[in-house]
Amino acid sequence: MRRARPAIVALVAAALLAGCTVTSDEEPDRTSLPTAEPSGVDLDIGPRHNLVDASPGTPTVVDGDDWSLPEWTRPAPNSGYFSEEEDADELVAVRSVDVSWRQIQPTADGGLDRESRGEAQGLSFDGLDAQLQQRGDFWMRVFASGEDWAPEWVAADCGVASVGPDYDGQRHLPIWDECVWGHLLDTYRELFVDGGLADNPRLRFVYVPGAFTWAEYDYEMIQAAADAGTLDERTYLTWYRHAWTDLVELFGDNAHKLVFTGEDYPFGPFGDAQNLLAKEAVEAGMGIRTGITELFNFHLSEAPAYGSHIQPDGHMTVDESLPIHSGRFVVGTENECYTDCGYMTDDPYYAVVMSNLKALQLRVNWMYVVPGPSYMAEYPEHWDWLRLSIGQKADTSADAWAALRDAEDRYWAGDDPPPPFDDPAAWPARPWVRNLERWLVQVDEPGSVAHRTDVDAHVHVFEEDNGTAYEGLSTSVADGDTGFVFEVDERFAAASAGRDVVKVTFLDRGTGSFSLETDAGATAAVDRTDSGAWRTATIALPEGALAAGTRLRVALAEGADDLVVRFVRVVHTTR
Structure with a gap:
């Protein structure tokens, strides 16, 4: 799904990516990374608002919505809010670590560069070790596909030309090219396996494969390559059907930290052949994320990768027996684009509530937020309810609900x-x-x-x-x-x-x-x-x-x- 984000860069300039731009004057001690200072955010807390209760003989009626929960409620395991930086006020404890492929592997035979700064998508990143030395848990993106993100030697060695431009004016290497993909896998192996990051308990998850705009696997570039005659269905599907098992096998016991960033029912050039590609990625043994639950009515009603299916009566059911809902994997979404990213509404409360209800209907356990654009301070009761709802199971949740519509x-x-x-x-x-x-x-x-x-x-x-x-x-x-x-x-x-x-x-x-x-x-x-x-x-x-x-x-x-x-x-x- 195409997701315009023109306002993000301005936010980053203001402070959004503080977690990615802090510099360190000291030489990083890599042996300390697994036991670095924990986050300053205490997540093991119950509701911040008292339960609206009622006695058996007397109902209690309040104006507006009521999101209150009982005191015993606590966050579900493997759940939470993540963002570019932690935010103690809004209980966001998982920050980002972002690098570009060119930044960490500028030459073909020089190993990983852990010190140099990098850039991608108009953003600037500190060196890898400087970012890892910051406190707390983190999630990661490797900005890999962009013509200006990828090492120059990759295109030369593989003899490929870029495709594009995307909606941000960038061109991208064809990661479905087996040579390009092989080099990217080698980098992932050196970074996550040989470098120990996959084993690091502070690493909660990784967005993969690192393409395209904003390192989100949109189909715009695949469509562009097909239109240009440089990609056909057979070539694409042949690569696709081993790409995710490549990553799962590479990460081994840590494969549950992989998060496929493609949308269900991809918007691409190959018709019915691509309908269940997101489901295939999940079945390979990784988590999944959608970036567009802000459009809470569109496209994600029938979402096989999430086990969500429309019934003949129009209701949606979710198959919670699927491995993706075992609690081990990431089922993620991103709800921050309400009066941002090119979107606008005169009723942000309605938009926030409905997009979050949609996320819960999909059984999401991790949500990307940006506290300001997500309106977290404006609607604290609702966001507190959501914090304690994501990732819960039927037998652990404090509530069950239906939004009638x-x-x-x-x-x-x-x-x-x-x-x-x-x-x-x-x-x-x-x-x-x-x-x-x-x-x-x-x-x-x-x-x-x-x-x-x-x-x-x-x-x-x-x-x-x-x-x-x-x-x-x-x-x-x-x-x-x-x-x-x-x-x-x-x-x-x-x-x-x-x-x-x-x-x-x-x-x-x-x-x-x-x-x-x-x-x-x-x-x-x-x-x-x-x-x-x-x-x-x-x-x-x-x-x-x-x-x-x-x-x-x-x-x-x-x-x-x-x-x-x-x-x-x-x-x-x-x-």
Whole structure:
């Protein structure tokens, strides 16, 4: 996916890449690298905001959204925020170490240059050892493919010409050329294996393969090479199908630190032959990252590399039995482009929330942030909830949730449905996708069919590709639909200690109350005041309700007006 970033360089100039530009006056002691000073960020902390709770007989209603979590919640293993530099205030503890290929291997036979500075993508990098000597954990990029990033001797030795330009005006070496790829693998071996970095516990992960713009594996250059007649499908696929196993074999027991940066369903020149290439990279034994969950409606509904699949009813399911979701690998995304990187919105809160919900629907465990452009200080309750949510499993999470909506995935708006649907009629509402859900699924059944509503419509947020979304679903008393039914994941339900609450974010419009029906009985009712505002009600479930059954129903009282619900969370208050 093409990702414009014109504002990043300005941010870097201001301070964004401080972690990559600090110089050292002392000779690095390489033997100290594995035990260098730890990060100054304490991550083993619970929620920074108190749980909004409720007593069995009295629901608690607050204005707006409610992201609160119980005190017992802690971050999941192998999860967190990463960025260019650490930020103690926002609990970002994993900083970047960036080098260019030319910087660390300027000559063919001189070994690694660990001292010289380098540059790529308009950025300047300190020497490798100077960066490694800084405190704390880190992630890495090797900017490899750019004509100005790669060693001059590589193009000469391999007899290749660059392709491009990309959207930043740069040209790139064809890394699918077996000679170029062989030299890059040799550099990776010397840097990560012979140099011990792959074994270093401070190295959390590495973006690979180091191409193209921003070292993100976009398909723009592959398309350019095909258009120029220098790359054909057979050559590309032959290289592709050994490239990732090359890296996995090279890293051995540390292969889980490799993160493939290509998008699912790549935007390239070879049609159906490339549909499942991202899935192939994951199946080779590495993690994956998407760079575009800011476009939360587009393209990533059917995402086989993440195990996400659209069902005939428009809901998405995620196959959590896949190795990628074992907790060992990185499932990453980057959510920092809201009023930056060429994007603009007049409702950043909505954009931040929906992109983060999309990330969680994909079961992301690592997220790239830039505290300012990510609006972390502006929306602290939401980002704190996200910090404690990413990487959790159904049996470890404090909550399960469903965001009720109908959204248009314009990637599937053409003539061809996703590959699972051989019959276009098998997904009758295509390209409309129902809800974002994690361990709580809204179910249509007689008397509880959810209806689209236009009370909170959003059109073309960021760009036309993001389509139209109708946030919230409604009852329809006139049609006999007087509630919403939800199924709770059995693994999440089994982890309940007995005392749970449900948080229902609803539009406080009209009159009449609603309550929850469970197999253990009904809850106290929530009265509406017709304020016209979005509000969140916290409702205590009967003791042991999730042990009695996994079915919940939001039910209107007799004679009540229709109810619009936007978000439902089931929360384990104790563990």
